[in-house]
Amino acid sequence: MRQLELLAPAKNLECGIAAIDHGADAVYIGAARFGARAAVGNSVDDIRTLCQYAHQYGARVYVTVNTIVYDDELADTRALLQQLAEARVDAILVQDMGVRQMAQELGLTVHASTQTDNRTAGKVSWLRSLGFARVVLARELSAQEIADIHRQEPDTELEVFVHGALCVSYSGLCYASQYCFGRSANRGACAQFCRMKFDLLDADGEVLDAQRYFLSLKDMNQSEHLGELIEAGAVSFKIEGRLKDVTYVKNVTAAYSQLLNAYIKQHPGQYERASKGSCTYTFRPDLRKTFNRGYTTYFLHGRQPDIASFDTPKAMGEFVGTVKELRGNSFNVAGVASFSNGDGLCFVNDRRELEGFRVNRVEGNRLFPLKMPANLRPGLRLYRNNDQEMERLLGKKSAERKMTVTMALRATADGFSLQMGDAVASIVAEHQEAQKDPRENIIRQLTKLGGTPFECSEVDIPADFNYFIPSSLLAELRRKTVEAALTLSVSPQPSHIIHQTSAFSPQTSYHLPYLYNASNALARAFYEQQGIQVADAFEVRQPAERLIMQCRHCLRFALGRCVKHGGRKPEWKEPLSLRLGDGRQFRLEFDCRHCQMNIYADE
Template identity: 45%
Template sequence: MNLPPIALHASTQMDNCTPEKAQWLEAAGFRQIVLARETPLEEIRAIAQTVKVPVEVFVHGALCVSYSGRCYASQHCFNRSANRGCCAQFCRLAFDLVDGKDRVLVQNAHLLSLRDMNRSQSIDEMLDAGVRSFKIEGRLKDTEYVKNVTAYYRRALDEALERRLREGKKWKGQDLGRASYGKSELSFRPQLERSFNRGFTEYFLHGRTEQPVANFTSPKAMGALIGHVGKVRSRSFQIELTQQAPSPITAGDGLCFIDRKEGTLQGFRVNRAEGNEVFPNRMPRLVPGMKLYRSLDFAFNQQLAKPTARRTLQTDWTLRETAEGFAIDVRDESGTHISRQFAYPHEASRSPQRAAIERQLSKLGDTPYVLRSLTIDWQEERFIPASQLAAWRRDCVETLQRAHRMNYQRDYAGKVNHELLTQLTPERLDFTANVANHLARKFYTEHGTEQLAPAFELEEPRGALIMTCKHCIRKSLHLCKKEDRSVPDPLFLRLPDGRRFPLQFDCRRCEMKVYAEKD
């Protein structure tokens, strides 16, 4: 295809979870590959060893229950294509789980609703496996969420890279370093549990473990467990905070709990708090001992609503005496360097000038730079007026900024290996190849594909596979056939309007498949 010469990144929507697919993408000219969220560490390592282009993985945020790029549920049910950015959140709906005789096994539960990903404790392992870019899911997230989560992972990744340098760890014989320069100074302590979350999971990074990946109770944010209900009064209650609670309850907080009668998530706002005595805006139906979660941390969000970070580049300045006047050399931590010559008469000074010069040159204000060091090289003390130093400083900063723009190296499109691409392209492709236009069809046929089905959005197959999931409802409900052969079969998901979706369980691959019911 005749595309602009820009670097192409293979989205996770392209269903990238095997070394073979990664090799195909590299041959097609992609410069970076975003892997499927379900990809375990060992497969990540195998993919990173197979290709030369950087591998990117998700590290935090909301999860899709189906392999991305292989979910057609939203299109099937609501005519809104997830592959076109219009997902209607089918997986966050409540379902009944029924057997072949329509007997209800589980009623009105969010059986496809996953927790949020949090792999903050496995950054070192992912670096060891060859990950070169970490992706944070952030669709529709607010400013406070973005500030907190990005700051947390920036700090965690910097610490991991420093550990690798100290321990002499390398990847393919090379040290790993940051892809950017500068340091951010924060006015707050990043804490992941204090921002929007549905509970956390590492989501199959270490394979299938006992750690739950779904939350059948609610698709909404619950936040962190902060305590238990103590004594309940008519208009207030006491809370027994856990030792892990990051801060006391304050007015404006949002708290929630699981209603024991209905089994649903209920929430309320705090009008005021006096020590451990909490006064809600409306008194909920609470029972002593009930777990309480903080879904909205009002004080923390207020803190994040203010300016919270400043990112700066360190600079080294040298002021030199020349025959015609003075010169200033500036080098920042990225290696960008400039030198400026200034004609100015040499005037002897009766007193040391270093402090005054450093004071003027360090006034870098709202620029992205800070003064790290100053070297003065002259034959004797010289007097330079503060106004002149300020003018030279502004000139140097503007020149340094221009140098950065001129030195920027754009990443261009990779070269297509047509011979290898033809070898790797299948002869037959079904609707999951998502071929929806003549250019995509032409690309595949030119590289050897003989039978090519149209995309699901163009022609929906009868009784089509609409979801392929690593999450297994049977496993989560302890109904695995490997453990109990008497488990009912077949099983269906059923919406309140009566629509049913047959489930198929591939125990060899440990995957669950959701189908559209045949008419």
């Protein structure tokens, strides 16, 4: 059967454990340095603890070492990789080819991060030839494109994003933050250029539209399309969110875990989860109640309208009704949602700005804000971006994960043995004949598995078994068997695939040499062996031609002016530009041949 993996984010150890408890088959977490979220780092000790916890369930831990590194950081990177290998992490996510080389020399399994810009079968084939066991595909790919890659590369594990925030640029090829603010996205310090306001200008400098969030995308949500991604050949389904808190991880992980289980149940004998155990929850997962900027399936079915949120880059949350009537310091809501004191609500005002407020008191569908919003009026759509009842439920223990086992107790020549799954343990003990039926006490003692990942569904005791075993010895036998079972359940590291390195193909090469992101001697030497003369990474030496973003998101299409996709012929004079509030302008190039929008920083 084909294994399916739900991969959840972990900002820290608490989030990692919560992800496992709520149904993740694997988690990805950043180490203290060299991860693509520099603000989120964890000690190797915490990562080791997470590995020990996850491996009880056969779940895996992947560590993001997916930034580019500089020459003076190579020694520290190697030392970190060595520590991670000793901590028994299951794989490393890598962008930098120098880091890949060091990780493989240390025997670590490597996954190609989405930062390596993985959007073609040729690129996936080349990465596999370098020994990458898995490739994380670009978020922009459609289900058909994923299926095409899988058909051409059936032996390569494909990981796809299914939920969370979207970068507007192809990952690894965004230099806007570095150019504008000296903060490199490839170094884990993105300043979120794409979440800023811009004016849209024509070639003559005339303002076509002012102060909009033209590059701010909605959040991805593929919850209704997991089956398509599975059938396309993906094996790992990744939730974005290493900056998100534990309540986000709990809710989203639980929601997708239940959806995966439902799909597997509908296709018996074809699929299974990549880890063990089943979860019970104290809440009903609901993706509407988790941080989101509005949801989109992005390019899953090809180019779609409304993938961006031009009015706000902030979380809007779930739609809860429309404002019906204002009265003094309160108003009522037309809708079926129920509210709680402390809920956070928001709306888009007449100036197309998101405005938020907190509910102080609730009387049915009449709400009393802490302060009445000045721009609230009847007819406005109301959203809840902070659900107090959901936060209350998720703020405490909200799930339990258990592996169901059966036990078999047997008498041995010098005592007793207990088998639990594939694990067997024994004790030396006298065979004392019982004065009354011992079964009830034996079963009660052996099934006291609280505090362990196991629950027992049945204890097999032979019909002629009539021995008295003290409760203390039964407890010892149970403890030894549990320890043996936990040792067996530790997930082995998957063997990394090493093939003969193949040369770059046109599908994997870039026309601008800095796009290879070669920032250290090891990476430059690697590309030279490939026959590629690379330039220094953008972060090392700024190039003369400054292509700072490559986007599948296209403003010409979004504004209904893409003739190729049925829009009207643009009436404006191109090239268009985006202008920041500080006056800096960025030229837009519509590359219709590749159905792509490029953004340039021109002096």
